[in-house]
Amino acid sequence: MLIKRWHKTRKCNVWDIRLIDEKGKKRLFTTGHTSKKVAERYEQKLKDEIAERKMFPDKFLERRLFKDFVQDYLKNHASKTRSFKFYSIICNKLVGKFGEMHLDEITRYQIEAYQSERFQQVGVYMVNRELAILKGIFTKAIDWGFAIKNPVKGIKLAREKARVRFLTAEEISKLVEACGKERKAPYLRSVVILALFTGLRKMELLSLKREHVHLERDILEVDEGKGGYRRFVPLHPTAKIEIAKLMLQGKSEYVIHDKNGEPFKDVKKSFNSAVRRAGLHDVHFHDLRRTFGTLGAIAAHIDEKAMQKLLGHASIQTTMKHYVMSTEEHEKEAIERLGELLDSYMDTSKKEATRTVA
Numbered sequence: 001m002l003i004k005r006w007h008k009t010r011k012c013n014v015w016d017i018r019l020i021d022e023k024g025k026k027r028l029f030t031t032g033h034t035s036k037k038v039a040e041r042y043e044q045k046l047k048d049e050i051a052e053r054k055m056f057p058d059k060f061l062e063r064r065l066f067k068d069f070v071q072d073y074l075k076n077h078a079s080k081t082r083s084f085k086f087y088s089i090i091c092n093k094l095v096g097k098f099g100e101m102h103l104d105e106i107t108r109y110q111i112e113a114y115q116s117e118r119f120q121q122v123g124v125y126m127v128n129r130e131l132a133i134l135k136g137i138f139t140k141a142i143d144w145g146f147a148i149k150n151p152v153k154g155i156k157l158a159r160e161k162a163r164v165r166f167l168t169a170e171e172i173s174k175l176v177e178a179c180g181k182e183r184k185a186p187y188l189r190s191v192v193i194l195a196l197f198t199g200l201r202k203m204e205l206l207s208l209k210r211e212h213v214h215l216e217r218d219i220l221e222v223d224e225g226k227g228g229y230r231r232f233v234p235l236h237p238t239a240k241i242e243i244a245k246l247m248l249q250g251k252s253e254y255v256i257h258d259k260n261g262e263p264f265k266d267v268k269k270s271f272n273s274a275v276r277r278a279g280l281h282d283v284h285f286h287d288l289r290r291t292f293g294t295l296g297a298i299a300a301h302i303d304e305k306a307m308q309k310l311l312g313h314a315s316i317q318t319t320m321k322h323y324v325m326s327t328e329e330h331e332k333e334a335i336e337r338l339g340e341l342l343d344s345y346m347d348t349s350k351k352e353a354t355r356t357v358a
Contacts, residue, residue: 002039003028015039022050064146066106067099072144073137085265090133103141108151115155128157166291169345171280172196176346178278185270187249187256190242192271192288197239197339199292202285206264208255213243236339295341 003016015036017029029046031039070091078087097114098106111134118127134152141147167175179189194205204222212221218235220243235243243255252261267285275283 002036002043017043017046019043019046019050062146063102063104064141065099066101066103067095069103069141069146070095070099070137073140077136077140086129087133090130091137093130094134094137103138103147106151108155111151112155119158124158124160128160131155131157163287163290165282165284165287166294167280167283167287171278171283172291172342173346174278175274175280175283178274179271181277182270182274185267185273187246188267188270188274190246191256191267192274193242194239195285195288196292196342197236197242198233199289200233201289202267206254206256206267209253210247210255211253213247213255215240215244234336236336238339238343292338295338 001018003018004013005016006012007014012034015031015033015038017031017039019027019029021027029042031042033039033042074084074088074091078084078091081087098110111131115127115131118130131152135150138147138150138152142150176189176192179185179192182188191205194200195202198205198220200208200220200222208220209223212223214221215235218240220233220235222231222233246255250257250261254261254263257263271285
């Protein structure tokens with residue numbers, strides 16, 4: 001479409017061209033010509049170019065090496081996520097396989113071959129995460145105009161077996177006692193007790209700030225949990241005592257912090273040390289959250305809807321599948337029942353241990 005426009009500087013009419021490009025967007029091209037015939041020829045040339053790009057889009061893409069695009073992906077997309085470190089680790093593995101290939105050279109066959117290869121090296125969960133991130137990389141490549149299709153789309157992920165590990169009464173007692181003996185991590189005992197009594201994720205605990213602790217209301221505020229959700233978790237008296245201890249140990253804005261007032265990136269090393277000291281087998285930190293959910297559903301009789309809210313799940317299916325089985329009106333009461341149960345477990349186990357020694 002030709003558009004006549006008055007050119008203020010040249011003091012004459014010139015022709016502009018408005019067209020819909022190959023992506024369906026309206027664009028305005030300036031010709032600078034006063035002749036309508038010249039503008040019409042230019043318009044036809046632009047139409048031909050758009051038609052060619054629409055018909056043969058691969059010919060006009062800027063070719064990018066996978067390793068170069070991944071750097072842009074991490075910087076402009078993944079850096080905004082809470083799992084940036086995890087994304088970086090996975091992307092490094094993917095670059096090791098596809099790094100020297102251009103995006104348009106990576107085929108579905110190569111990805112399925114990589115999937116089969118990885119099944120021989122790591123578990124199903126990790127393979128699925130790698131493919132999910134690879135799919136996200138290609139989705140962004142399409143959005144940013146560096147790819148036409150996503151070769152990962154349609155590849156079936158392997159079925160993951162839900163982890164069902166949770167701690168028994170005796171294991172809880174042993175673990176809490178072992179955590180108290182970790183000299184290099186004096187905060188660990190409190191962290192584990194908080195995880196058991198609140199069900200918070202590890203990163204939610206480690207990033208907890210003083211401003212999110214409302215002791216006068218017996219409430220913890222999870223400002224930005226997984227998926228950006230905000231929720232409030234009632235504090236049982238035992239958890240309240242532990243969090244008060246932590247807050248007295250420093251003046252950092254973070255409840256749990258190192259000697260410089262910075263939040264810990266992880267407690268994996270000290271936690272695993274405590275697990276070994278306790279003589280336990282196959283215990284992950286996330287199992288504390290699973291223990292909260294399992295004991296809360298089965299022993300404390302918390303209904304599934306309240307448990308979903310306490311754990312911060314967007315879907316009730318996640319709660320039911322991974323944590324077992326409440327009403328929202330009784331959330332605080334449910335926390336008190338669960339706290340009493342955990343307290344009694346620890347006390348009972350200590351009495352049993354004393355009788356055994358005697």
